[in-house]
Amino acid sequence: MENSIIDECLLNNERLGKKVVFSEEYKKKADKAHKLYMQLFDILNDEQKKIFKEYVDTATAVCSEADTAHFKEGLRTGLLLAMECLT
Numbered sequence: 001m002e003n004s005i006i007d008e009c010l011l012n013n014e015r016l017g018k019k020v021v022f023s024e025e026y027k028k029k030a031d032k033a034h035k036l037y038m039q040l041f042d043i044l045n046d047e048q049k050k051i052f053k054e055y056v057d058t059a060t061a062v063c064s065e066a067d068t069a070h071f072k073e074g075l076r077t078g079l080l081l082a083m084e085c086l087t
Helices: 006-008 014-018 024-043 044-087
Strands: none
Touching: 024 044
């Protein structure tokens, strides 16, 4: 099953991530988030910067875990749907 979609989904093949196309709306929101981050970061003292950076890193990790859980459930649901359609 070399280069199969199953390999890509289940083994988290790097190529799969390269196929994701982000919308212009996503890019705008990402740029705005970065600008806001930098504006806030620039006005904080060193201790506040450390806490803020840790908060952002933790919030990002939470979002990543949620994305992974949603992907797994979507894949499971899609496979069940495909199996049901084929029976």
